[in-house]
Amino acid sequence: MKSLPLKAVSGFERGRMGGKKRKRKTERASIHPRNKYAENPPDFRQLASLYASFQPYVFYSADGKAKIDWTDFNATRELTRVLLLHDHGISWWIPDGQLCPTVPNRSNYIHWVEDLLSSDIIPNTNLDRENVRGFDIGTGANCIYPLLGSSLLGWSFVGSDVTDVALEWAETNVKNNPHLSELIEIRKATGEETQASNIVDDDRSLVALDTSKSEDGDALPSCSHTRDVQSDSSQKNLGHLILVGVVKDGETFDFCMCNPPFFDDMEKAGLNPKTACGGTSAEMACPGGEKAFILRIIEDSVVLKQSFRWYTSMVGRKVNLKFLMSKLREVGVTVVKTTEFVQGQTCRWGLAWSFVAPAKKMIPISVSEKSVMSFMLEGVQRQFSAMHVLQYAESFFTDRGASCKLNASLFTVDVTASDLRCNAIYNTNDTVLTKSDGEDLLETSKNSESTAPTLSRISFCVCVFQQSPGTLLVRGTIQQKDNIPSGVFSLVFQQLEATMQGKFCKMKPL
Numbered sequence: 308m309k310s311l312p313l314k315a316v317s318g319f320e321r322g323r324m325g326g327k328k329r330k331r332k333t334e335r336a337s338i339h340p341r342n343k344y345a346e347n348p349p350d351f352r353q354l355a356s357l358y359a360s361f362q363p364y365v366f367y368s369a370d371g372k373a374k375i376d377w378t379d380f381n382a383t384r385e386l387t388r389v390l391l392l393h394d395h396g397i398s399w400w401i402p403d404g405q406l407c408p409t410v411p412n413r414s415n416y417i418h419w420v421e422d423l424l425s426s427d428i429i430p431n432t433n434l435d436r437e438n439v440r441g442f443d444i445g446t447g448a449n450c451i452y453p454l455l456g457s458s459l460l461g462w463s464f465v466g467s468d469v470t471d472v473a474l475e476w477a478e479t480n481v482k483n484n485p486h487l488s489e490l491i492e493i494r495k496a497t498g499e500e501t502q503a504s505n506i507v508d509d510d511r512s513l514v515a516l517d518t519s520k521s522e523d524g525d526a527l528p529s530c531s532h533t534r535d536v537q538s539d540s541s542q543k544n545l546g547h548l549i550l551v552g553v554v555k556d557g558e559t560f561d562f563c564m565c566n567p568p569f570f571d572d573m574e575k576a577g578l579n580p581k582t583a584c585g586g587t588s589a590e591m592a593c594p595g596g597e598k599a600f601i602l603r604i605i606e607d608s609v610v611l612k613q614s615f616r617w618y619t620s621m622v623g624r625k626v627n628l629k630f631l632m633s634k635l636r637e638v639g640v641t642v643v644k645t646t647e648f649v650q651g652q653t654c655r656w657g658l659a660w661s662f663v664a665p666a667k668k669m670i671p672i673s674v675s676e677k678s679v680m681s682f683m684l685e686g687v688q689r690q691f692s693a694m695h696v697l698q699y700a701e702s703f704f705t706d707r708g709a710s711c712k713l714n715a716s717l718f719t720v721d722v723t724a725s726d727l728r729c730n731a732i733y734n735t736n737d738t739v740l741t742k743s744d745g746e747d748l749l750e751t752s753k754n755s756e757s758t759a760p761t762l763s764r765i766s767f768c769v770c771v772f773q774q775s776p777g778t779l780l781v782r783g784t785i786q787q788k789d790n791i792p793s794g795v796f797s798l799v800f801q802q803l804e805a806t807m808q809g810k811f812c813k814m815k816p817l
């Protein structure tokens with residue numbers, strides 16, 4: 308099978324993009340190339356003319372553009388309904404207040420999984436390649452991943468959940484699509500002792516997660532060396548099984564996927580006031596938030612090992628992504644892959660791992676030369692908006708002699724700097740960096756200006772994303788690099804991070 312690119316995957320909300328050409332262009336670049344909406348974004352005018360039920364939600368701006376009110380739950384739900392019907396032939400509904408998925412975004416995750424499965428990173432142990440089988444952890448009332456995965460790619464699914472409303476509505480959504488119903492089984496994730504004890508006797512003594520404290524100090528669920536499903540403390544914390552005890556004895560899957568409850572509680576959910584995608588506390592929150600939830604998936608994967616070729620999950624916070632990746636290294640997975648899903652002004656990550664031995668060579672968990680760097684500003688003081696942070700980035704680089712162009716509608720600053728300017732940015736002391744870990748770091752000092760080559764320059768784009776109230780993500784992407792030594796971009800970006808943390812997050816200095 309041909310290997311497909313694993314990199315260019317992310318999401319977006321095409322419909323809400325106003326009409327600005329540059330904005331469309333940028334966001335198009337962030338959608339998966341096989342996403343149905345990559346070239347043809349939803350056309351509200353056409354949908355309104357075809358579906359009378361959608362018409363009342365569509366209005367037209369002065370320049371004639373068809374729009375909907377993203378803060379109206381009924382409008383977003385009706386849009387999802389007509390998109391699923393029109394583009395995928397799926398009959399779909401959810402009750403008021405349940406989490407309403409955005410079809411283009413959710414499709415990106417499906418296509419990323421498709422890339423993983425068809426890549427040759429790990430050998431394909433599924434000899435019956437036509438029959439791909441997935442497990443959707445927390446399928447929700449909307450059952451979106453099984454519905455999309457089965458209709459787009461013919462995959463079969465087990466979709467699990469714990470709440471009655473999710474289980475009932477997921478079943479209803481499956482039954483209302485007889486052409487897909489054979490492919491989707493909805494399963495309750497509750498602690499059935501008989502199922503759980505079937506799996507207790509395997510090699511779980513290898514489980515070695517020491518999760519007493521996370522890097523940001525949160526207490527985490529613990530996992531003993533011989534985790535017993537019934538007595539596991541994290542089990543009690545979260546109250547439900549996730550994979551172990553839900554996956555039946557002898558069952559195998561090509562992958563699992565999960566859009567986890569991201570938050571500790573609904574207050575922290577800080578739901579985006581610009582959109583109304585619903586979401587009850589059972590859907591959005593769990594004790595310990597996504598970190599605890601995904602840690603539980605990791606624990607279960609250590610028990611179930613090669614019952615799944617790929618384990619995957621969405622991750623909402625970068626600090627959690629880093630923490631979870633370090634846990635994966637500790638438990639001895641063979642491969643870790645990540646991707647970024649950009650959704651409007653929000654960034655999420657995809658995390659994938661496997662216990663199957665790599666087909667050719669080990670895939671390094673971290674890449675030495677990064678062309679994309681990002682950091683999170685957390686606890687940003689109220690008076691500072693994303694625009695303040697963006698303007699600060701502009702003046703940070705301009706003051707140090709770089710040329711900058713701020714684009715307020717895209718929330719980006721394009722920066723171009725010579726290597727001398729880069730030196731001025733990161734070289735606050737007479738630092739001499741040496742090569743470490745095989746990484747080609749720059750050797751330099753303040754007075755290197757006189758000897759440095761003159762035609763070296765780097766262009767990169769800094770983008771600011773609002774994650775939730777008080778939390779911003781700052782991302783830098785190299786656009787061009789001529790004769791700039793490896794490591795310079797990282798040093799410049801680290802300096803920006805240190806300065807911004809001091810400026811905007813006074814309560815949480817680096």
Ligand SMILES: C[S@@+](CC[C@H](N)C(=O)[O-])C[C@H]1O[C@@H](n2cnc3c(N)ncnc32)[C@H](O)[C@@H]1O
Nearest residue numbers: 445446447467468469496547548566567568590
């Ligand atoms: C953020 S929602 C995701 C729903 C849907 N997959 C989507 O992407 O819109 C998380 C879901 O996980 C479910 N959930 C919470 N704990 C669970 C568990 N232990 N096993 C399975 N599902 C669980 C919640 O009820 C909720 O439906």
